[in-house]
Amino acid sequence: MVFSSSADEKLIKLTVVTQGSENLISAAWDKRSFQSWILDWFTENISVEHLGSSSALELATMLYGHSRISMFVMPVSNTNYRHDVTMAEQAGMFRVHQTVGSVLCCKCGIPMQPNAANMCVNCLRSEEDITEGLQKHVIIMHCPECKCYLQPPKTWIKAELESKELLQFCLKRLKFMSKVRLVHAEFVWTEPHSKRLKIKLRVQKEVHGAILEQAYVVEYVVQDYMCTSCSRIQANPDQWVACVQLRQHVSHRRTFFYLEQLILTHDAASRAINIKQVNQGIDFFFGNRSHAVKFVEFVGKVAPIDHRHDKQLVSHDPKSNDYNYKHTFSVEICPICREDLICLPPKVALSLGNLGPLVICTKVSNSITLLDPFTLRHCSLDAVQYWRTCFKPLLSSRQLVEYIVLDVETSNIEVNAGGSKYVLADVEVARVSDFGKNDQIFRIRTHLGHLLSPGDFALGYDLYAANTNDIDLDKHRGLVLPEAVLIKKSYEKKRQRKHKKNRPWKLKSLNMEIDNTTKGRVDEQKMNSEYERFLRDLEENPELRFNISLYHNRDYQPSEMASVTDGGDIPSVPLEELLADLDLSDEDMEDAEK
Template identity: 75%
Template structure:
């Protein structure tokens, strides 16, 4: 009304119609002057596109061949399989792909159907959209690794012999978790637990080299390789070899007490010579517990002047702290917190037998309080036959070097209670020689689990999973109430079980159907 009073007229726009040049029905004008039905009858934009494709499927590992030699693992109706199917189509670049989806088929039919929606510019710039179905026929053929396993499970091309000459397997427990997290041994056809190490068998030399390279990035190693001629075809000049990689891990482990050789002491700026190993990765972290000086040794530096531990963690003795006097404030050294302190300690085993007390200096002043228990090395009674000690003149050994706070007394109260978390393990065959040491291995594995609870730095590079077998009431967030270290719930991962998840989804769909009825 206001527009009419002002003398302005608003004209509503209308879209005119034209007659189709083929069938004569009214339609909205377009560049071809034909309706959609006539346009589709005249032009088929899917002409020349593949409607039937043959794909190679391995029934053992459920993977598909991506020519020429790559095998892709994919579940039915997964995004990975849909991408694989679309990429197998030729001449698809002539049209524009708008949408792709699976059409349900019987799982045993060896057929996969994919519905594609495409667009293409046709007569006089008109854009036509059309849908069509592509049928993929599965031809069953085992991949190279599966056929090799089926023919002879022991038929390997490359073997990696991983060894560490120490009297325990703590390093291999940790390496196992690193290998699982990064999938480093996914290509292994067999894994065998051996004395002082593990053997990994691969179907190709490249997989063995890749695994050796991974081990060298997470721990200081030295390796050598050998090959043995298996067969030779003189006509085609082809040689078949079996490759063996011998990988030795340095014998220095976390919490070891070390007496450095004079040459290493000089190269590290007169560190030590009595130091403790705080961390082993691709380098060795060495800490002087009396001065809090820290130095790192990489693999090349270590193997150039290799040395062994003075005392290992198996010789740790439990002490009780009688008094602590802090000498310095808490400092961060190499990602760990330390504080120098003078302390009075006594062996727990001496209670009721003697009054021997040691006045020592320790780097654990920020953790220890009078009445606490600690694990350390008893150098007062230790029989040291290390040749490196004789090379250092006028070296005075301390009576005791403490390594870490002990929670064993508090754990006794909760012995037998389950943990809220668990670890996965590699599918390993056990050598017959190692079956008798199962009790020793179980105790070492239990100590490894305790180390994970006490050291967040160790947990950073591995995956811990929630244990569904235990009640939530037994799972605590930080500690178990008695100042005992435990794994926080936010660090745990859910252990996904696809079969259970599918069953739950089916149950949910059934409930929804009942509600609709």
């Protein structure tokens, strides 16, 4: 068949060759009339063999869309026809749409598209088992002491029952899972004491062009097997591999009280075999060196520390070339604490932009935040910078003196340092101990203008009567010391009027062994008073309790007299910051059942 049109697209010449005869049809039609005519003519005169898999509608549409096309349709062989069709498709002339036939399933006889098995999806599902060859029974090792599971060859993973970690561990223990595609996995409830874990899996697999999905249950048999560290503890509880010795050479233990709460909040000492409280520090014993290294890294993130590592040879096997060591990590915490008064060395003050030299430490984390109370300039000093010079505080919190505020003149200068707001002010103060003895009044500048009012009490350092012997202070020639430096507002007088002794909140503590030897003995009365001061600091400073966990006190009973006499000026911990003290002991479970 040869089709051509004139330039004005009015005269259409069509030559059709069928079975060797030639018919010439020439007429002047418009495109719409010609399309309607050629559809009828193709239907009556052209057989399917001439058209192949192309319909008359496709040929007519193609003739209608081009102005000059020559197309030949004639009986050809199947191979040549496929080649011509492929060439035509690549040239963009037309697209072949093949109609897929249907066959009957050899099992149930329903119509279906043909596949290699000649079976429908339902019959394939009944005949094929895609879970064949997959594991359905697995044995896992569990340490009854530390509740860990053995990940071969030597790794122990801690996971609770029906947790995400345990599900991930169980799935990793399955072999030949690459043959199928895992769609879903969930635990099936089993008795906790049955030593059995069941997981329901849903997998998919392609079989003869069809995707089959099937669910099955894998049973895990839990066998008790004590890990190396627990077996060592059972054999000898005092046998440790690594020891971390935390020390801070100061006259109080407030840093260790706060560090203890951080350790509990982040569960940093969960791998410790034993914890011992000694003078000026705490010792942590671990059954593995890696656990001690991880603990030292944690302490370095919350406090500026300097540490060293030593090891001692315990035993040696020359045949297998095995060495057993005991490792000791000596960790020294920076002696600078919050609320300390510091005289910066000249080189340090110059490197910090001529800060100070008298500054106050307002915050200690992995860096030290310093504030000049007379100008409100502040900066941060990291652990590397501090241990390069290693200066000590001029006065510490145990030397604070109570003052009464007589007058306050605030200024417009304010700053935010370390997450806290400070306002510069000129105040007139007098020592509480001087009342009735003399009329000595000090006029000083302080950073507590946003907190103090006439009649309030404040704690500060008495530089007027202090006997300071500091080398760095002597290096600053011409430095005039103020009479006093205020540190914080005091609520001691208001607390003395309270009739209640307990608080609506409480803190948890580490299970520590106390060293009762002469060298490591700690004064219990002194320690209790320091702990009480630490609890008051938590009430007064919201930033200090931001990173620790406070719990509801079940033994707390509010007093009516306390609510009358307290007032609203004493800082307290809001109830929304408290956590529920969840205790799943046997006694509580019995009470709940009753």
